[in-house]
Amino acid sequence: MIRRDFLKIAGAAAGAGALAGLAGCASTVPSKARVVVIGGGFGGATAAKYIRMWAPSVDVVLIERQSEFVSCPISNLVLAGYSTMQDITIGYDGLNRHGVQVVRDEAVGIDAAKKTVRLASGEDIGYERLVVSPGIDFNFGEVQGYEAAMQAGRVLHAWKAGPQTEALRRQLLDMRDGGVVVLSIPLAPYRCPPGPYERASMIAAYLKQAKPRSKLLVLDANPDVTSKGGLFKAAWKDLYPGILEYRGNAKAVGVDAATMTVKLEVEDVKGDVLNIVPPHRAGDIAQKAGLITTNNRWCDVDWRSMESTKVPGIHVLGDATLSAAAMPKSGSMANNHAKIAAAAIIETLNGRAPADPKILNTCYSFVSQKEAIRVSSVHQWDAVKGTLLTVPGSGGVSAARSEAEGTFAWNWARTIWADSLA
Numbered sequence: 001m002i003r004r005d006f007l008k009i010a011g012a013a014a015g016a017g018a019l020a021g022l023a024g025c026a027s028t029v030p031s032k033a034r035v036v037v038i039g040g041g042f043g044g045a046t047a048a049k050y051i052r053m054w055a056p057s058v059d060v061v062l063i064e065r066q067s068e069f070v071s072c073p074i075s076n077l078v079l080a081g082y083s084t085m086q087d088i089t090i091g092y093d094g095l096n097r098h099g100v101q102v103v104r105d106e107a108v109g110i111d112a113a114k115k116t117v118r119l120a121s122g123e124d125i126g127y128e129r130l131v132v133s134p135g136i137d138f139n140f141g142e143v144q145g146y147e148a149a150m151q152a153g154r155v156l157h158a159w160k161a162g163p164q165t166e167a168l169r170r171q172l173l174d175m176r177d178g179g180v181v182v183l184s185i186p187l188a189p190y191r192c193p194p195g196p197y198e199r200a201s202m203i204a205a206y207l208k209q210a211k212p213r214s215k216l217l218v219l220d221a222n223p224d225v226t227s228k229g230g231l232f233k234a235a236w237k238d239l240y241p242g243i244l245e246y247r248g249n250a251k252a253v254g255v256d257a258a259t260m261t262v263k264l265e266v267e268d269v270k271g272d273v274l275n276i277v278p279p280h281r282a283g284d285i286a287q288k289a290g291l292i293t294t295n296n297r298w299c300d301v302d303w304r305s306m307e308s309t310k311v312p313g314i315h316v317l318g319d320a321t322l323s324a325a326a327m328p329k330s331g332s333m334a335n336n337h338a339k340i341a342a343a344a345i346i347e348t349l350n351g352r353a354p355a356d357p358k359i360l361n362t363c364y365s366f367v368s369q370k371e372a373i374r375v376s377s378v379h380q381w382d383a384v385k386g387t388l389l390t391v392p393g394s395g396g397v398s399a400a401r402s403e404a405e406g407t408f409a410w411n412w413a414r415t416i417w418a419d420s421l422a
């Protein structure tokens with residue numbers, strides 16, 4: 001629902017008082033509790049839906065700048081032609097059906113003292129509790145020349161699914177047989193630890209099938225593959241010999257669009273397609289709202305409620321958080337963070353303390369068109385350490401890549417899309 005329609009409905013349903021409340025007069029006390037959620041990705045959409053499901057009396061307003069949700073999970077398959085943008089694009093109608101008021105706008109500021117969110121359109125929305133799940137933004141400055149090269153259309157990250165996913169697919173299609181694709185991975189932590197290695201597998205699968213004289217050079221700033229390393233390397237050796245070359249400790253520090261050169265600390269590498277994923281940090285709005293606590297990048301939270309340790313009344317979810325030990329930045333985790341926050345917000349609004357959480361992560365990666373591998377882990381509240389810790393003996397990785405895991409991977413994706421948005 002676009003904001004104009006939302007305002008119309010809010011006005012028609014509740015009269016001018018509700019509209020004034022929505023317009024965020026800090027002095028207007030809402031007739032019932034209102035939770036505002038910034039960001040309709042895995043974290044924010046799930047939080048909005050579950051608050052409405054578990055506490056239908058609470059007003060939930062979701063602010064999202066995009067008209068549709070585009071999923072990063074499965075987007076690597078789009079690059080290889082094994083899936084489409086349509087497959088990974090989902091509207092927000094499902095949330096409307098749960099009574100979530102979806103406002104298409106951008107949150108540009110948060111006044112935590114007045115409890116209001118400022119929208120790009122100039123309006124303020126008042127809240128009793130605020131959820132911030134903006135995902136990531138990039139530290140482009142850490143790769144010299146990146147922004148100019150990206151603006152010139154010569155270098156892409158495609159690390160937020162959407163137009164860059166399509167553009168990277170086009171670059172692969174347009175590349176000559178015999179060309180070199182360079183994929184550069186930043187130092188961890190970044191969103192989706194196995195994601196770059198899945199991408200490497202998908203690009204290699206495409207080259208093997210369509211441009212077999214071409215090469216993929218994977219330049220990893222980390223010393224070694226950071227997730228499911230044994231399984232990825234076995235798949236690359238079996239499936240993509242002579243096509244995929246992996247180099248650890250190879251950090252991109254610059255890019256020259258004119259010569260299509262990636263500058264590493266000790267050498268330069270040329271390519272025909274440059275897919276450089278820059279280092280990440282919490283999304284801009286977290287920075288503007290003063291929620292960042294650590295390394296100028298991430299937002300620390302109380303894991304029992306996802307409430308910011310810095311700004312009371314604001315719950316931060318998903319990739320923007322300072323991850324707990326051994327916790328990946330994943331859609332699976334963001335979806336679970338959202339449920340912790342939804343339950344805790346409802347308990348808090350009722351004057352009760354939230355329960356101690358236990359959550360599960362599962363992350364599938366495709367290594368060929370049909371075969372996938374999996375990693376999973378369970379994280380529970382530890383009262384002594386005051387954080388979430390992995391449950392000893394829980395989780396693990398697939399014994400081997402298989403088509404059965406590929407089927408589970410698709411089922412996982414469809415299930416989490418429905419759980420978050422339908």
Ligand SMILES: Cc1cc2nc3c(=O)[nH]c(=O)nc-3n(C[C@H](O)[C@H](O)[C@H](O)COP(=O)(O)OP(=O)(O)OC[C@H]3O[C@@H](n4cnc5c(N)ncnc54)[C@H](O)[C@@H]3O)c2cc1C
Nearest residue numbers: 039041042043065072073107135192318319330331332334
């Ligand atoms: C290639 C790739 C593959 C991946 N594969 C997997 C996988 O298989 N499994 C898995 O679990 N995870 C996977 N991930 C990771 C997963 O996509 C992220 O961890 C997840 O999206 C994080 O959810 P989030 O809510 O924190 O952020 P997002 O899902 O990015 O949502 C943030 C939303 O906030 C909106 N927003 C931001 N700022 C504002 C603002 N100021 N105003 C309004 N709206 C705003 C954005 O438009 C966006 O819709 C993958 C990631 C990539 C890049």
